Amino acid sequence: MTRTLSPETIATVKATGPALQQHGVAITTAMYARLFQNEAVKDMFDAAAQESGEQPRRLAAAILGYAQNIDKLQNLTGAVGRMVARHVETGVKAEHYPLVAEALLPAIREVLGEEVATDAVLAAWGDAYWFLADLLIAAEQARYDELEAGEVAA
Numbered sequence: 001m002t003r004t005l006s007p008e009t010i011a012t013v014k015a016t017g018p019a020l021q022q023h024g025v026a027i028t029t030a031m032y033a034r035l036f037q038n039e040a041v042k043d044m045f046d047a048a049a050q051e052s053g054e055q056p057r058r059l060a061a062a063i064l065g066y067a068q069n070i071d072k073l074q075n076l077t078g079a080v081g082r083m084v085a086r087h088v089e090t091g092v093k094a095e096h097y098p099l100v101a102e103a104l105l106p107a108i109r110e111v112l113g114e115e116v117a118t119d120a121v122l123a124a125w126g127d128a129y130w131f132l133a134d135l136l137i138a139a140e141q142a143r144y145d146e147l148e149a150g151e152v153a154a
């Protein structure tokens with residue numbers, strides 16, 4: 001599925017991006033509190049964090065930071081490649097993406113409040129999230145298919 005982003009969505013995301021980044025740690029914390037209520041998802045991160053020796057804070061930071069580049073996706077090619085590689089290593093699948101959206105968007109409202117994070121702002125961020133998510137899901141599926149076909153070493 002190819003999604004497109006309206007000029008209004010891009011403008012809203014860019015205008016609110018700095019506020020989200022300024023409160024990035026609070027949003028990240030609120031997001032993980034929500035996401036990790038799902039034990040199976042929590043376990044994916046526990047294992048990954050042990051391997052990498054890092055907390056998975058980069059996930060939310062990346063969503064917030066990269067959404068600001070939604071009108072210059074060519075800047076993101078390298079970063080997207082690293083995300084795809086890490087996601088395939090940790091078994092991230094399309095079905096996980098709604099869980100992150102359902103954790104991230106309410107976390108944005110919780111931290112910024114509904115006067116800043118209006119319905120229109122959350123809708124724009126939802127569109128931006130899914131635009132990036134669709135790119136990742138397609139690239140990850142292609143990689144899983146290659147691995148399954150045995151075309152490349154695991």
Ligand code: HEM
Pocket residue numbers: 041044045048049050052054055056058059060062063066082083086087090092093096097098099100129132133136
């Ligand atoms: C648009 C959505 C997403 C973005 C922008 C994103 C971004 C990232 C980034 C930047 C990293 C670090 C990559 C590196 O090591 O260089 C990462 C790692 C990871 N992501 Fe995602 N991600 C998204 C969705 C998801 C979803 C849906 C899941 C599953 C629930 C997930 C699970 C993970 C895990 C387990 C890691 C490894 C963490 C570690 O190394 O400790 N991500 N992601």
